[in-house]
Amino acid sequence: IAQKDYKLWLQFDRITDTRLASEYRSRLQGIVSFGNSETSKIATKELETGIFNMLENKPDVLSEIKGENKIIIGSRAVLNSEIQKSISSDFDKINEEGFIIKTILFKNKKHILITGKKEVGVLYGVYNFLRLLQTNKSIQDLNIADSPKTNxxxxxxxxxxxxxxxxxxxxxxxxxxxxxxxxxxxxxxxxxxxxxxxxxxxxxxxxxxxxxxxxxxxxxxxxxxxxxxxxxxxxxxxxxxxxxxxxxxxxxxxxxxxxxxxxxxxxxxxxxxxxxxxxxxxxxxxxxxxxxxxxxxxxxxxxxxxxxxxxxxxxxxxxxxxxxxxxxxxxxxxxxxxxxxxxxxxxxxxxxxxxxxxxxxxxxxxxxxxxxxxxxxxxxxxxxxxxxxxxxxxxxxxxxxxxxxxxxxxxxxxxxxxxxxxxxxxxxxxxxxxxxxxxxxxxxxxxxxxxxxxxxxxxxxxxxxxxxxxxxxxxxxxxxxxxxxxxFSNQENFIKPVKEMMIQSREAVVNYMTPYGLHHIMDTGHHYGPGPWVSNLSRPEWNPVYYHKADKNGIGFDRSKKGTNATAQYAPEIEKIFDNLETCPEKDLLWFHHVSWDYKLKNGQTLWNGMALKYQEGVNQVKDMQNIWNKTEKYVDADRFREVQMLLEIQYKEAKWWRDACLLYFQQFSGKELPKGVEKPI
Ligand code: GCU
The missing domain is CATH 3.20.20.80 (Glycosidases)
Structure with missing residues (x-):
């Protein structure tokens, strides 16, 4: 378990697609590494071991370019002058930390060049190149120039x-x-x-x-x-x-x-x-x-x-x-x-x-x-x-x-x-x-x-x-x-559903914890689990009740002009949208407005019913996530499979905890029944 988990996204598992593996092998017949710095040694070693693990053949590391299909790595300054000249305009496309991965011709032979203005750019290029292999991308005709957009x-x-x-x-x-x-x-x-x-x-x-x-x-x-x-x-x-x-x-x-x-x-x-x-x-x-x-x-x-x-x-x-x-x-x-x-x-x-x-x-x-x-x-x-x-x-x-x-x-x-x-x-x-x-x-x-x-x-x-x-x-x-x-794996039958699971996981947590713009209703101090009822902390703004302001008229924090006017801190176009109950995105509704329990949502439900249904939806989404995960057993090592399975089981239990705790608590104010489709609290 330690081994798989420990390696993070740098697993470099053997490539199981034999056609692809043999194509890669034919293109990667050795590494020519210019440069002597620590960084360049790391880049070479990463490339060497990554390729070795994925393709099970150890690429030779050479100090000059011979033959064809080599990976040439080195920063601009250490490349030989002929290569330097041939790609000089490519350097205009990158910044100081950027990299270039490019299929080049050197003495009429094809090679892959990984370079950058600085050594660290080469290292980034190497990791990006390895990622191409890890994600089973073609390396036929490469022409990538990429730079970080932030410093x-x-x-x-x-x-x-x-x-x-x-x-x-x-x-x-x-x-x-x-x-x-x-x-x-x-x-x-x-x-x-x-x-x-x-x-x-x-x-x-x-x-x-x-x-x-x-x-x-x-x-x-x-x-x-x-x-x-x-x-x-x-x-x-x-x-x-x-x-x-x-x-x-x-x-x-x-x-x-x-x-x-x-x-x-x-x-x-x-x-x-x-x-x-x-x-x-x-x-x-x-x-x-x-x-x-x-x-x-x-x-x-x-x-x-x-x-x-x-x-x-x-x-x-x-x-x-x-x-x-x-x-x-x-x-x-x-x-x-x-x-x-x-x-x-x-x-x-x-x-x-x-x-x-x-x-x-x-x-x-x-x-x-x-x-x-x-x-x-x-x-x-x-x-x-x-x-x-x-x-x-x-x-x-x-x-x-x-x-x-x-x-x-x-x-x-x-x-x-x-x-x-x-x-x-x-x-x-x-x-x-x-x-x-x-x-x-x-x-x-x-x-x-x-x-x-x-x-x-x-x-x-x-x-x-x-x-x-x-x-x-x-x-x-x-x-x-x-x-x-x-x-984990490149198998489409794994990727597609599990990616969907990841993508929906964020909306799921919003739904079972804080739908429609609710916020800061976690239990106090540790912030784990629901605590919308907490009201006894010394500073008012530490208390969850400060944020949801539920009462018999409704729920939510009025930050519109009628309330604290926080909306005025946004540009006029955005202020207008947030300020108006009708145009405020429903996902942020209770962040900006105190809304009556009977308020009609866009889907025709009252706010109370809509909120209850969202809590339920969150729970259902976690159930979906479990169903997806349970089908992945054959693609994942036993340890990680089981670990995630247990964690999702807890998440499901706790999503219900959130739903029940919040709905029972807010129900005292709304005074309304739970709508059809929402499971009754245990
Ligand atoms: C949160 C968090 C604190 C942290 C603080 C911060 O309030 O609960 O633990 O110190 O953010 O960002 O400074």
């Missing part, structure tokens, strides 16, 4: 130094601080491989809520060791910077960003880090959010704080990722409005090396949220996306939920901030505002579980995150297809 494609580990992981459901942290720096766990290398294979190029090692210890020399030595492992895979290390670190570990009396001692302390700290890690990425900061320290403790603002840190890292090329996840109990009228209200006025005020990191929605990683109104609303500020890969509000690592579907829904959303077609993806990839700094972060779902992510299908969320960070315009269904082929 920072980064995992955020919410890992603490004691190896617990905040909102982590896959065991403990990968980082074994106690044994570092001298002991390099093979896991670190395999982690780097997996990330590089999908183009992830950064990792924040520590929790956004972490203390300042990570910035002490004792820990920086360990961070340095990890950075050394990740570097040849094109992965930069970043750390969280606790704003009060100058006090906690620096012995200063204040952390005021306008205090000269404070800014000097950070400058020195940055210099100390860069001395060890010359390509250190920079800092991720959670400030003045959920009780964390920040510039406001000193009467300063987010701009003061972010710019002070930005000045400390700018001499070394570092960036500051400053989070916009802020809300306060002092303005509890509508939590969804606070980040926009606070950050939008700062547009254009941050240093060039600051990027503001915004969660996909305005509350907190719910099964469904409309896109965050900040996207598109700060045209003079680089904004990066923060998705959550770990399933804090989506059934932990117990429920099968394919998240790229959620990511895609957000990325495709049209902000209308510069007219029709101003999608969130265009804000994120910089094509809209021409910002140079772009990025996507994913709160990692990885731990030291044998299978990395707890649920075998949660691996797809890590994979899919990486693919969408590379190109936010990719289709989540295509990504699921790729992942299944690389992870």
């Amino acid at each position: 920072i494609r980064i995992l955020n580990h919410w890992d603490n130094l004691d190896r617990t992981v905040e909102r982590g459901y896959a065991g403990f942290s990968l980082w074994n601080w106690q044994k570092l720096p001298d002991f390099i766990d093979q896991r670190y290398i395999d982690y780097a491989r997996a990330n590089a294979s999908v183009g992830i190029n950064g990792t924040v090692l520590t929790n956004v809520n972490a203390n300042a210890l990570i910035l002490t020399p004792q820990y920086l030595e360990k961070v340095e060791a990890l950075a050394n492992v990740f570097r040849p895979y094109g992965i930069k290390v970043y750390l969280t910077a606790r704003f009060s670190a100058p006090i906690e570990i620096g012995g200063l009396k204040t952390a005021d960003p306008k205090d000269a001692d404070v800014s000097n302390w950070w400058k020195n700290k940055a210099a100390e880090i860069y001395k060890r890690i010359p390509d250190f990425g920079g800092f991720l900061v959670k400030a003045n959010s959920e009780g964390q320290p920040g510039p406001q403790n000193y009467g300063r603002d987010h701009v003061d704080g972010a710019n002070m840190l930005a000045d400390a890292v700018v001499p070394f090329g570092g960036v500051i990722m400053w989070r916009a996840f802020v809300y306060s109990e002092h303005d509890a009228n509508d939590r969804a409005k606070q980040a926009y209200a606070e950050f939008q006025p700062y547009d254009g005020k941050f240093r060039d090396n600051v990027i503001v990191q915004v969660k996909n929605g305005a509350i907190d990683f719910q099964p469904r949220e409309p896109f965050h109104p900040l996207f598109g609303a700060m045209p003079r500020t680089p904004l990066m996306m923060e998705f959550q890969i770990t399933q804090e509000y989506l059934g932990f690592s117990t429920h099968l939920v394919y998240l790229p579907k959620l990511y895609q829904e957000i990325l495709e959303s049209d902000t209308y901030q510069k007219g029709k077609g101003t999608t969130v993806a265009k804000v994120i990839d910089g094509s809209l505002t021409k910002t140079k700094l772009t990025g996507i972060a994913g709160v990692s779902n990885i731990g030291n579980d044998l299978n990395w992510t707890g649920h075998p299908f949660a691996q797809a969320n890590w994979y899919g995150f990486g693919r969408l960070a590379w190109n936010p315009n990719l289709d989540s269904e295509t990504i699921a297809d790729e992942w299944l082929r690389c992870t």
Whole structure:
């Protein structure tokens, strides 16, 4: 079990289609590897072992091109001049991290060339080439030029130094601080491989809520060791910077960003880090959010704080990722409005090396949220996306939920901030505002579980995150297809139904947890299971009742003009749509409106009946997922088959739990019977 699960999407199973395997063999008669760097050695080795495992023939590794049908790999600078010349215009199609995979003629003989402007591009090219084989694509006449559309494609580990992981459901942290720096766990290398294979190029090692210890020399030595492992895979290390670190570990009396001692302390700290890690990425900061320290403790603002840190890292090329996840109990009228209200006025005020990191929605990683109104609303500020890969509000690592579907829904959303077609993806990839700094972060779902992510299908969320960070315009269904082929099997009878299962899993979880725009009704603290009745927490906006506002007249949060007017934070075209009960998409209905139980939905049902039917539909969808999975036994190894089967059984039980708990609770307000078709609670 450890072996199959552990290998993620890098299974490189033997290709069973004999015709295809022999075609591949004839085209892949050896590897010619130019270049001597660590990265190029890794690229060669990946190619060699990947081909060996898939085709069971070990390709020779050569240092010059002889004969035909070789795979030639090397970055532009190390290619021989003849090849360089013949493809020089292809390099115009890619950026610094991009790659080219192309069938070329060299001395009238056909070969496959994998190249890039930099070594890391070659490595990305190799993984992409291997994926062509893994997914059984033709390699007859290749001509691929591809580049990442964002600069920072980064995992955020919410890992603490004691190896617990905040909102982590896959065991403990990968980082074994106690044994570092001298002991390099093979896991670190395999982690780097997996990330590089999908183009992830950064990792924040520590929790956004972490203390300042990570910035002490004792820990920086360990961070340095990890950075050394990740570097040849094109992965930069970043750390969280606790704003009060100058006090906690620096012995200063204040952390005021306008205090000269404070800014000097950070400058020195940055210099100390860069001395060890010359390509250190920079800092991720959670400030003045959920009780964390920040510039406001000193009467300063987010701009003061972010710019002070930005000045400390700018001499070394570092960036500051400053989070916009802020809300306060002092303005509890509508939590969804606070980040926009606070950050939008700062547009254009941050240093060039600051990027503001915004969660996909305005509350907190719910099964469904409309896109965050900040996207598109700060045209003079680089904004990066923060998705959550770990399933804090989506059934932990117990429920099968394919998240790229959620990511895609957000990325495709049209902000209308510069007219029709101003999608969130265009804000994120910089094509809209021409910002140079772009990025996507994913709160990692990885731990030291044998299978990395707890649920075998949660691996797809890590994979899919990486693919969408590379190109936010990719289709989540295509990504699921790729992942299944690389992870399990190429058999169509497996792929088709299981892909369908993945695709519908996202809508299923919305239906059995929070249909029609309901949100944040999970049980409190841990956020697992239903808790719409919770109302006794000290901060109003922590209580589920704050979000659903059910009463005898109806249910939902009125964020329209008649309510908190949160709709006004969107561009006028979108505001109009959301604000009007008739035009508001029904999937977001109760996010924006308080609606009567008798309100007629588009399908003719009353809201109460429609809601009850959605809860039931969610349960039915999980049943469908089980039925699909149960038919896959012959395509999947016994261990993974059984594991997923057990997890789906729990998911089914818990979908019913959600349905029954929510409907029984809301029924006290609606006072109505359950409609036909909804199973009676047990
Ligand atoms: C959520 C989550 C916290 C986390 C916070 C954040 O509220 O529950 O554990 O710290 O998000 O993103 O900062």
